Amino acid sequence: MKNSRFKVRTEAREIELSPLIDMVFILLIFFIVTTVFVDERGFQTAQSRPAEQPQEEKEPLVFLIRANGTVEHQGRAIGLAGVASHVRNQVGRGEQPILIQVEPGAKAGLAVQAMDRARGAGGEIINFSKAPR
Amino acid sequence: MKQSRLGKAGGHEVRGINISPLIDMVFILLIFFIVAAVFVEEPGVEVRRPVATTAHDLEKNSILLAVTADELVYYGGDSIGVEGVRPLVRRLLRIREMPVILQVDHQADGAMLVRVIEEARIAGGAVSVATQGEG
Numbered sequence: 172m173k174n175s176r177f178k179v180r181t182e183a184r185e186i187e188l189s190p191l192i193d194m195v196f197i198l199l200i201f202f203i204v205t206t207v208f209v210d211e212r213g214f215q216t217a218q219s220r221p222a223e224q225p226q227e228e229k230e231p232l233v234f235l236i237r238a239n240g241t242v243e244h245q246g247r248a249i250g251l252a253g254v255a256s257h258v259r260n261q262v263g264r265g266e267q268p269i270l271i272q273v274e275p276g277a278k279a280g281l282a283v284q285a286m287d288r289a290r291g292a293g294g295e296i297i298n299f300s301k302a303p304r
Numbered sequence: 305m306k307q308s309r310l311g312k313a314g315g316h317e318v319r320g321i322n323i324s325p326l327i328d329m330v331f332i333l334l335i336f337f338i339v340a341a342v343f344v345e346e347p348g349v350e351v352r353r354p355v356a357t358t359a360h361d362l363e364k365n366s367i368l369l370a371v372t373a374d375e376l377v378y379y380g381g382d383s384i385g386v387e388g389v390r391p392l393v394r395r396l397l398r399i400r401e402m403p404v405i406l407q408v409d410h411q412a413d414g415a416m417l418v419r420v421i422e423e424a425r426i427a428g429g430a431v432s433v434a435t436q437g438e439g
Contacts, residue, residue, distance in 0.1 A: 188327070195330055202337030209342050209366070211405050212359040213434040216421060236414055273414035279371070280354040280410025282417060283433055287356035299418045 214290060217268065217298045231270040232261050232294075234285055235302055238276030242285055254285050258292035268296040272303070344368055348381030351409040356435035366405045367396050367429065371420055373411035386419050393427035404429035 234254055235243040242250055244257055261267055269289050273282045286297050347370030369389065370378040377384050379392060393404060404424045408417050421431050 192323075192327055192330070195327070195334055199330055199334045199337065202334065202341055205343065206337055206341050207344055207346060208340070209344055209346075209364045209368070211362045211366070211368075211407075211432075211434045212437065213353075213362050213405065213432050214356070214359055215362075215403070215430060215432040273418050275413065275415035277414035278410060279408045279412040279414045279417040282414045283354035283356060283408065283410070283435060286433070287354075287358050287435070290358040299414075299421055301415060301418050 214286070216286075217296045231268040231298075232258065233270045233272060234289075235272045236274060236277040236282050236285060238274045240278065240281060242281070251281075251284060251288055254288040255292040258289045258294045266296065267294075268298065269294045271297065271299050272301065273299060274302040345380035347378040347407060349376075349378045351407050352411070353407060353434050353436040354410040355438055357438065359435045359437070362405055362432050362434065363403050365400075366403050366432075367393060367424075368405050368407065369420065369424070370407040371409060371412045371416055373409040375413055375416050377416075377420060386416070386423060389420055389423040390427045393424045393429045397428050404431045405434050406431060407434045 233244070234249075234257075237243060241248045242254060244253065249257065258269065271282055271285050271289070273279075282299060286299075289297055342364045344365060345368065347368050349370050349372055351370050351372055368379070372378065377386055377389060379388075384392060396402070406417070406420060406424070408420075417433075421433075424431050
């Protein structure tokens with residue numbers, strides 16, 4: 172019994188695998204060539220559009236990024252470090268939106284860093300806008 | 305001479321190399337690349353992202369836009385300008401819902417950043433700003 176089973180197995184023809192392997196290789200090369208490794212870190216800006224929310228429930232905490240690189244809050248220069256302390260004091264009481272106004276000529280890096288500080292201090296709803304004239 | 309080459313002692317008895325481990329490996333590689341495949345157009349320019357500490361990982365399937373220090377907006381290797389952002393994002397979002405990632409150079413004009421964010425948002429995109437870690 173055992174002997175005959177063994178015999179059958181050795182005599183069975185192998186399935187022709189080469190076309191399958193060729194195809195797999197072609198697919199493999201296609202995916203290797205097209206693969207792009209996107210590994211971005213960052214943060215999302217607030218979704219709410221002014222047009223969709225005509226009346227804001229809360230007055231936003233406004234920071235102004237000047238072209239000369241200073242950060243202002245209510246007319247006073249507070250610097251990047253001041254953003255965190257102001258946000259910590261104000262946003263602690265409920266969900267207050269934060270608005271970062273950017274003057275033309277100010278560095279984008281500074282605006283993003285101000286947002287980073289605000290996030291680090293607990294700010295969640297953060298938006299950019301143009302500085303008013 | 306000729307007969308012996310054609311005879312039984314020739315190629316017939318040579319065993320084929322066992323290629324099944326090779327095929328297994330190729331299959332594993334194939335599956336890896338299928339899983340890792342992300343079909344995105346890279347902006348095609350290198351920008352120095354602002355440094356941030358509170359960043360988190362962003363969606364891999366995204367619309368990647370770049371704003372360079374000389375105030376050009378890039379997508380897929382082409383400079384599209386601020387005017388090109390809205391139609392581009394609208395067209396891509398019609399195909400598939402995905403977020404917009406803005407790679408902004410830290411030396412770029414902040415007003416440019418604001419304009420691109422506004423344009424992308426008008427087109428319906430959820431906008432994120434790409435940053436880098438310290439160092």
